[in-house]
Amino acid sequence: MNRLGIELPGLKLKNPIMPASGCFGFGREFSQLYDLSKLGAIMIKATTLTSRFGNPTPRVAETSGGMLNAIGLQNPGLKKVMDEELPWLEQYDVPIIANVAGSMTEDYVEVAKQISTAPNVHALELNISCPNVKTGGIAFGTAPEIAKELTSRVKEVSSAPVYVKLSPNVANIVEMAQAVEEGGADGLTMINTLLGMRLDLKTGRPILANKSGGLSGPAIKPVSIRMIYEVSQKVGIPIIGMGGVQTAQDVIEYFYAGASAVAVGTANFVDPFICPSIIDELPSLLDEIGVNHISDLTGRSWKTDDQKAYHRA
Amino acid sequence: MNRLGIELPGLKLKNPIMPASGCFGFGREFSQLYDLSKLGAIMIKATTLTSRFGNPTPRVAETSGGMLNAIGLQNPGLKKVMDEELPWLEQYDVPIIANVAGSMTEDYVEVAKQISTAPNVHALELNISCPNVKTGGIAFGTAPEIAKELTSRVKEVSSAPVYVKLSPNVANIVEMAQAVEEGGADGLTMINTLLGMRLDLKTGRPILANKSGGLSGPAIKPVSIRMIYEVSQKVGIPIIGMGGVQTAQDVIEYFYAGASAVAVGTANFVDPFICPSIIDELPSLLDEIGVNHISDLTGRSWKTDDQKAYHRA
Amino acid sequence: MIKQEKMTITCQREIAASIYELTLEGQLVDQMVEPGQFVHLRVSEGIDPLLRRPISISKIHSDRQAFTMIYRAEGKGTQLLSEKQIGDKVDVLGPLGHGFPIEKNMKGKKALLVGGGIGVPPLYELSHRLLEGDMDVVHVLGFQNESSAFYIDQFSQLGDTYAASVDGTVGTKGFVTNILDQLKFDFDVLYACGPTPMLKALEERFRDKRAYLSLEQRMGCGIGACFACVCAVKDDPEQSAYRKVCSDGPVFPIGEVVL
Amino acid sequence: MIKQEKMTITCQREIAASIYELTLEGQLVDQMVEPGQFVHLRVSEGIDPLLRRPISISKIHSDRQAFTMIYRAEGKGTQLLSEKQIGDKVDVLGPLGHGFPIEKNMKGKKALLVGGGIGVPPLYELSHRLLEGDMDVVHVLGFQNESSAFYIDQFSQLGDTYAASVDGTVGTKGFVTNILDQLKFDFDVLYACGPTPMLKALEERFRDKRAYLSLEQRMGCGIGACFACVCAVKDDPEQSAYRKVCSDGPVFPIGEVVL
Numbered sequence A, B: 001m002n003r004l005g006i007e008l009p010g011l012k013l014k015n016p017i018m019p020a021s022g023c024f025g026f027g028r029e030f031s032q033l034y035d036l037s038k039l040g041a042i043m044i045k046a047t048t049l050t051s052r053f054g055n056p057t058p059r060v061a062e063t064s065g066g067m068l069n070a071i072g073l074q075n076p077g078l079k080k081v082m083d084e085e086l087p088w089l090e091q092y093d094v095p096i097i098a099n100v101a102g103s104m105t106e107d108y109v110e111v112a113k114q115i116s117t118a119p120n121v122h123a124l125e126l127n128i129s130c131p132n133v134k135t136g137g138i139a140f141g142t143a144p145e146i147a148k149e150l151t152s153r154v155k156e157v158s159s160a161p162v163y164v165k166l167s168p169n170v171a172n173i174v175e176m177a178q179a180v181e182e183g184g185a186d187g188l189t190m191i192n193t194l195l196g197m198r199l200d201l202k203t204g205r206p207i208l209a210n211k212s213g214g215l216s217g218p219a220i221k222p223v224s225i226r227m228i229y230e231v232s233q234k235v236g237i238p239i240i241g242m243g244g245v246q247t248a249q250d251v252i253e254y255f256y257a258g259a260s261a262v263a264v265g266t267a268n269f270v271d272p273f274i275c276p277s278i279i280d281e282l283p284s285l286l287d288e289i290g291v292n293h294i295s296d297l298t299g300r301s302w303k304t305d306d307q308k309a310y311h312r313a
Numbered sequence C, D: 001m002i003k004q005e006k007m008t009i010t011c012q013r014e015i016a017a018s019i020y021e022l023t024l025e026g027q028l029v030d031q032m033v034e035p036g037q038f039v040h041l042r043v044s045e046g047i048d049p050l051l052r053r054p055i056s057i058s059k060i061h062s063d064r065q066a067f068t069m070i071y072r073a074e075g076k077g078t079q080l081l082s083e084k085q086i087g088d089k090v091d092v093l094g095p096l097g098h099g100f101p102i103e104k105n106m107k108g109k110k111a112l113l114v115g116g117g118i119g120v121p122p123l124y125e126l127s128h129r130l131l132e133g134d135m136d137v138v139h140v141l142g143f144q145n146e147s148s149a150f151y152i153d154q155f156s157q158l159g160d161t162y163a164a165s166v167d168g169t170v171g172t173k174g175f176v177t178n179i180l181d182q183l184k185f186d187f188d189v190l191y192a193c194g195p196t197p198m199l200k201a202l203e204e205r206f207r208d209k210r211a212y213l214s215l216e217q218r219m220g221c222g223i224g225a226c227f228a229c230v231c232a233v234k235d236d237p238e239q240s241a242y243r244k245v246c247s248d249g250p251v252f253p254i255g256e257v258v259l
């Protein structure tokens, strides 16, 4: 029996570890380092309707225990992703989760409709942290009604299950999660980056050309764990957790919090072999903890002992 | 001329450095280590109407580049603070900023009214991150209308200028800042802690007895810098910045972002002499940067060169 | 008085599985007065890890301005500490807290010292001090197993010493309480340091005796300013009284605080 | 092929003010082919600092599976690197990117190598390679001042070498362009690495020549996956074409990308 195998809406995963969107491109670079078929899944870079150049550089800045990025969703656009990137990825035995982004609802709908038909795209991940041009740039992911509406519009057209990626920059994450669940989301991925900024000591100006950027890495893990702990008790759909994962122990912590699978972002830059390393280390960690299957750990932080027994049965 | 002296509503500060509330008790412990008169000000521990025992232990947990705390506002209550702690502090030549907390508006009002009359209390700091029992535990600091109302109620009775301490756990920090400014706030302090959690690898349960806690330390600095950058451009009242300050360089970054003074929290635990050390290091850093007075740096990250010239004149 | 000093490592060795004995030299030692006090160590100059680690003082060598600690390398901070070498500096804040009171005029009286695991170290300085006061000392030390046991010989040189281990690989099989229940020592004062279950078991048996327990708690500041390490006072009808483990403790008279 | 290896420090010394020369040994060296490639270094096992640091390969010693880098210890990462000692390990990812192309059949032709500050190091391996191809090499090196200047002697042994410094304490006072404008070298190919203003100045002068410029950019992954280090392509009407400094570069033909 595979102690790491997980089934989620649309996804049969060999193991629960996958690179997070934007930290792995479309897999080409990492394919030179290891066999992508080892991964549970791949969350590819955000795809938008038309190609985007992204923000001016510098696009990244280091912070204490984390980093800021303001890539600006650079990507070759839907057509090229469908024609070149996804077919190339078909050579690997790994399900793709396509990260979908846009500036207005119609963009999301169109990208979702088309990309969800690609044979190896087994699920979508809606990146709702993007600014919504129609509401003056307020992110889709900070207004429950807008996020719900977007989710249901995408659900109508998608041929694959839809996971919604929650933004942590909200006062009430449970409210957001419940709204997108009502909108028909099949799952959640959380969290996207926290908004942050770093200033240059010499010039006084922001280091990032875009001024502010998204904070990722170990620094944000406690925020993500807390949010998943809260949300997983209040929704009936599974959660793919992420934020600062660097070790197999971190993965376990995410399962305890309530995640059913885990994505690794920033750590791929620190150690490009991190995903396969974690996959290799998990079984012995399960032995130490004394569980047979990793999914036995989901929600252990809040489940009563009764509930745990029930779920295991 | 004192290159570090700052004047803010109610406050004449020798220098812009002060310990943050909750990280310095009422000063007694640190008074054994150095002369408290060296400090720009002291933000004393949150004071509530009646004494509070606080949360069960463990109350702190370490995270990557930060720490979580769930002290639970333990304090001896208004009467003891007025009768014992504040009079004791009078031996030092240092203005006190009294951190005021409560479970409902009436608590804040009563504490503010009384504590603001203490001779060495030169300003109040309203801790609006507390859960509001009347709105089902939603923090005062996450609803602009409630925060504004609280601010104006406190302003009515306070004999000292009122600074409102903003919670970062909101989608729109500018909206919150503007609301409390409309409510009559004389200044802002920001930020309070981000909500986070850490789980024990062995038991799977939260390390903190209170489950979740407030994330502080270097990890949160980019979030705080971003918020102060945004808010300082949109309000007319001064900001005391905090979050992860560990060095004199960090203080400069806060000034660049838009702060007019800086508080040091968690770093007091790492290096109990951190506040006087930073104060001693600042002048040579100003030389390096080439400014005469530290207040010349406030808002440099967003001010145009014209604006800078104007302010300096 | 509490001082902060970058002290120099003069000796570091692994004395049992993951258990290290570390000796540090510096003027801060002059401030160390009571057995059972602790120091708060910063093991990294940066933020990884961020917080200090509290470790008990195990032996004070006043003559050569040095002190020894014994610690288990477990998490990130203590692991890093164990990698430091002779000549390296460690940032020490201390001495902190109130230790085991040494009562006057106890000549010829009997002290029972009970330690469990990494609670054993502070008893070592204590035992020396009691001997200096011409007391009789008996040690009962509990460990997980033989490989993690340490200092049994050293304690034996100071007085009768009994060991217990969970798996029976050293001394009696079981806990220190098995030894205590079996041998029913007579004593005038009890001193103990170890895991909370052990302290609770002692409290059950000896709550009416003269006894002192040393507690552990997760700490922030270590000096009494942050209220991280607070414990409740027993028999407090208003449930508002408290003690700080870092500055009021870590040692408390038995029955004073809620374990 | 890109490899990751914990390589061993065989030499580390300060060769100018805050400028260190570091030699690392390991099998990864077998992968190094082109002058101008770089490595991505992890200088801490923990999170402080979190990201890797890109540093150019300055000299490849294939015979003894070693390579040398020269770097300025400035921020947290490079400071930490400079504290490492002989025998310590450094986590190296590399070799990365595309370096300076060595064209065929250039025997007897003249190459002009222009370097500024910490852009000088990759030119050293390059110069050796060009000499191996029997080219004539001329070096023009710019520094802040004498105390931060390095390797002028080493380059002199390979070909004519001119130095400039901002304060005139070494070589000509001013920038490398002062030398270039004064001496008006004749050359068949130009190679340059240094701060962007220097590269821009070269582009102005030599945009029609055969020339290669090595760029710097803040990086995330270093291998082409994160789009952190992107620069725009010149004369691209749709303004959508781009190059990644880490994997398409760091060396680009003059005029290909927007500086």
Ligand SMILES: Cc1cc2nc3c(=O)[nH]c(=O)nc-3n(C[C@H](O)[C@H](O)[C@H](O)COP(=O)(O)OP(=O)(O)OC[C@H]3O[C@@H](n4cnc5c(N)ncnc54)[C@H](O)[C@@H]3O)c2cc1C
Pocket: B061, B062, C038, C049, C051, C052, C053, C054, C055, C056, C057, C069, C070, C071, C072, C073, C074, C075, C076, C077, C078, C079, C118, C119, C121, C122, C215, C216, C217, C218, C219, C250
């Ligand atoms: C007064 C006092 C005296 C102590 N004396 C000794 C001693 O002599 N020898 C010894 O080996 N240990 C002693 N301890 C326990 C020691 O402090 C912890 O083992 C140590 O802090 C764990 O750090 P880490 O880096 O190994 O673990 P990590 O898991 O990295 O620690 C994470 C955080 O939790 C805290 N923490 C974890 N476990 C404990 C614990 N048991 N008690 C308090 N804080 C904890 C750490 O201080 C740190 O803030 C003492 C504790 C106290 C309170």
Ligand SMILES: Cc1cc2nc3c(=O)[nH]c(=O)nc-3n(C[C@H](O)[C@H](O)[C@H](O)COP(=O)(O)OP(=O)(O)OC[C@H]3O[C@@H](n4cnc5c(N)ncnc54)[C@H](O)[C@@H]3O)c2cc1C
Pocket: A061, A062, D038, D049, D051, D052, D053, D054, D055, D056, D057, D069, D070, D071, D072, D073, D074, D075, D076, D077, D078, D079, D118, D119, D121, D122, D215, D216, D217, D218, D219, D250
């Ligand atoms: C392809 C390439 C080759 C390089 N070769 C050399 C070399 O041979 N010798 C040398 O001394 N330096 C070289 N640099 C510059 C070197 O990477 C930076 O000086 C170094 O990363 C700064 O790290 P720090 O820890 O000193 O500074 P910090 O201020 O702590 O760095 C913070 C973050 O900013 C990044 N950063 C800061 N400055 C630069 C910069 N100038 N370029 C890219 N990233 C930066 C760091 O990598 C890190 O992510 C090269 C850069 C690139 C892109």
Ligand SMILES: Cc1cc2nc3c(=O)[nH]c(=O)nc-3n(C[C@H](O)[C@H](O)[C@H](O)COP(=O)(O)O)c2cc1C
Pocket: A020, A021, A022, A023, A045, A046, A069, A071, A073, A099, A127, A165, A191, A192, A193, A215, A216, A217, A218, A220, A242, A243, A244, A245, A263, A264, A265, A266, A267, D220, D226
């Ligand atoms: C350089 C970079 C680019 C990213 N791009 C995207 C993106 O295109 N779409 C998206 O949903 N998230 C993106 N993210 C967010 C990550 O997928 C992830 O949610 C976040 O970084 C937290 O995980 P981590 O701490 O492991 O990096 C990006 C993150 C980084 C660091």
Ligand SMILES: Cc1cc2nc3c(=O)[nH]c(=O)nc-3n(C[C@H](O)[C@H](O)[C@H](O)COP(=O)(O)O)c2cc1C
Pocket: B020, B021, B022, B023, B045, B046, B069, B071, B073, B099, B127, B165, B191, B192, B193, B215, B216, B217, B218, B220, B242, B243, B244, B245, B263, B264, B265, B266, B267, C220, C226
């Ligand atoms: C142990 C601890 C206790 C705190 N108690 C209070 C408090 O009573 N009132 C308050 O407004 N903020 C409190 N804070 C928040 C700090 O004042 C400060 O806003 C926050 O920690 C961010 O600063 P730092 O990163 O420098 O610690 C507390 C923080 C810590 C770490």
Ligand code: FES
Pocket: C218, C219, C220, C221, C222, C223, C224, C225, C226, C227, C228, C229, C230, C244, C245, C246, C247
């Ligand atoms: S650790 Fe701060 S009060 Fe005890």
Ligand code: FES
Pocket: D218, D219, D220, D221, D222, D223, D224, D225, D226, D227, D228, D229, D230, D244, D245, D246, D247
């Ligand atoms: S640094 Fe990641 S693409 Fe170049």
